[in-house]
Amino acid sequence: METKVFIVEDIEKNLDYIKEGANVIKNGGTVAFPTETVYGLGADALNEEAVKKIFIAKGRPQDNPLIVHVANKEIDYLAKDIPQIAKDLIRDLWPGPLTLILNKKDLVPNVTLANLDTIGIRMPNDPIALKLIEEAKTPIAAPSANISGRPSPTDVFRCVQDLTGRVDCIIGGEKSNVGVESTILDVTCNPPCILRPGGITLEMLKKYNNDIYIDKAVMNKVEGDFKPKAPGMKYRHYAPKAKVRIVSGETKKMVEKINEIVHNYIDAGLKVGIMASYETRECYNKGEVIVLGKREALNTITPNLFESLRALDDLGVDIIISEGFEEVGLGIAIMNRLKKAAAYDIIYV
Structure with a gap:
């Protein structure tokens, strides 16, 4: 597979690069792109065959759900029964490094969500990512843009290193400034539960509900047939060769x-x-x-x-x-x- 690489230094001047990436998404292909957390590897979240290409490119286990990235705060078409706390968090903390776990609507294929009844959604705080989603006119499913299990990439060079020949397109921008993946908060339960810690801390979230807590699987090793409800909960991650x-x-x-x-x-x-x-x-x-x-x-x-x-x-x-x-x-x-x-x-x- 030939992998096209585009470096966006100025969104207005390099808009054609983003539009080309968006066309790849529209046509069922895969695109690596920058976000404020880490670089993501994206495909049309609503296209089952496109999403499968993400798992193949990364060597990612099929039971590891993907986060769906959106370009605005209107998510009623993707999720149902959205609680008030989710609406408050979306109002205050999106765009940003916060993924919300919500009850899904049937629009999203099972492969994207690892056959779960829930969906993880976030609005990234990166102008290239937002423009790519906007131009693609579809939500984009995206895990980190690396070989599964390896350290997540925070610059385009590492994406090129890992994914050349595996994906259709790589769009480079600035280095990710948060540097770790988004916080994942499950708001389908009460009190809400953190399934992955990230740039939005427990202390920040407790301002919305003082009973928010961190799932015990986050900081401890999980065994056996544990079924992850969010990315990063089950498998060995972030591991270098050493x-x-x-x-x-x-x-x-x-x-x-x-x-x-x-x-x-x-x-x-x-x-x-x-x-x-x-x-x-x-x-x-x-x-x-x-x-x-x-x-x-x-x-x-x-x-x-x-x-x-x-x-x-x-x-x-x-x-x-x-x-x-x-x-x-x-x-x-x-x-x-x-x-x-x-x-x-x-x-x-």
């Missing part, structure tokens, strides 16, 4: 433990990568050190999280040791992604 381990706890003890582990691995002949914070970057004198961002400003870490995993793969490390982060605010989303990347291999000190 093995990942996490060390979490009080900063001084964490740094000491990481240095001990790193030295042991290096003595055993392994090449080691370290994912550090700005505050601890000078505490490590061995290994390949990548700075994620500042502990005091976790929004500086999320845009670099997935790219750091990929960059350490590029350096050819055998194992990656990551610092852990306090599981509050954005730290919940960061640790959710790290735990899945590490297959829950975490040391607490």
